[in-house]
Amino acid sequence: MDFYNNTSPIGKLSVLCIYHIVYEPTFKSIIFHHWTECNLKCLGCYCKVEKLDFSLLPDWQIRVSTNPPEKAPERLLSLEEALSMTNGLDIDRAIFIGVEPSLDPGMPVLAREMKSKHKTYNILFTNGVTLPDLSNIDEVIFSLKAVTPESYKNYTGGDNRKSMANFRRVYNSGKKLQAEITLIPGVIDADEIEKVARFIALIDNKIPLRITGFIQLSGQAFRAPTGVEVESAATLAKRHLKTVNYLSGEMPRVGTPPIRLF
Ligand code: SF4
Known part of the structure; x- marks a missing residue:
């Protein structure tokens, strides 16, 4: 799969490794799930057996204990596609999560665009092995x-x-x-x-x-x-x-x- 072949009017880089997006109305949060080649191989990595956000799955505990290994996502969204899915939503927080979002070259651009479009408070979950551009990240977990x-x-x-x-x-x-x-x-x-x-x-x-x-x-x-x-x-x-x-x-x-x- 070629992740890196897009061009964009938003910026030089419209490359993005987003495969899944979830909106939490209660918390006015949008959760972007990234898929990259992680720089760690944790024995307890849930993403290797379940790609969907656990909040969508009432039986997630059973699924992670029984699922076979997951395959890589079939499709990744472009920056424009991901942003268009946020149209009309009331969003306070954007959360960047999944298989190491810090390694997604488009993550800092998406964070910048979310801040510009929705004035979001941006939260990055990371293993911290590599630090991306954090200019538009408000909080690091x-x-x-x-x-x-x-x-x-x-x-x-x-x-x-x-x-x-x-x-x-x-x-x-x-x-x-x-x-x-x-x-x-x-x-x-x-x-x-x-x-x-x-x-x-x-x-x-x-x-x-x-x-x-x-x-x-x-x-x-x-x-x-x-x-x-x-x-x-x-x-x-x-x-x-x-x-x-x-x-x-x-x-x-x-x-x-x-x-x-x-
Ligand atoms: S750092 Fe996160 S995504 Fe990477 S292997 Fe560990 S648990 Fe999985």
């Missing part, structure tokens, strides 16, 4: 994975020095920053989460950390933590950080149903 080099290597196949340095760079840039990490019993345990919290606190103990409980994934033997285990990891992290939130698969979804735009 940074998945730290692990701070112990061996744990990071085992889980992602990569080296965490770049992402840790980039975490500091984003903080030093003055942008709003949140960290997130997944608790996976036997892989990323509560003690590793406490180390992550300690690392963040050395930069600023007011940076929020969100802990997510792993969901059973097809092809992987790891189990999901219980709600109590997620809460215990959060208690350890709270020794170092002022704000620690946590989510587990046991928690219900709130708000009216989202709408699939593409």
Whole structure:
């Protein structure tokens, strides 16, 4: 598939790797799902077994635990197509998510155009290995994975020095920053989460950390933590950080149903 063959009146680069768009009326949010060649190979990558936004799938937990591996999307949208799908919508927030949006060369242009068209507050989810142009990004949600080099290597196949340095760079840039990490019993345990919290606190103990409980994934033997285990990891992290939130698969979804735009 040739991702890089478009030209555009909007800018030199209309290249975009968006394969799926969801609108959340309750939160006035639009969620752009990107598909790139990720620079990590996380053992617990949900995108490898389910490409659709989980908010659309009441049975998403069953799907991620039973689905076979996903194939690459058949079609990616151009910048113009993605923007046209936002026409007439009341949008406060644009969220860039999926298989590493920071590697999508069109993401910074889409962020700029969303800000210009809808005055959106733009949020980038990233593993932080590579930092794109963040000029039109208001907030970065940074998945730290692990701070112990061996744990990071085992889980992602990569080296965490770049992402840790980039975490500091984003903080030093003055942008709003949140960290997130997944608790996976036997892989990323509560003690590793406490180390992550300690690392963040050395930069600023007011940076929020969100802990997510792993969901059973097809092809992987790891189990999901219980709600109590997620809460215990959060208690350890709270020794170092002022704000620690946590989510587990046991928690219900709130708000009216989202709408699939593409
Ligand atoms: S960084 Fe994200 S998209 Fe990339 S492999 Fe890990 S979980 Fe998947």
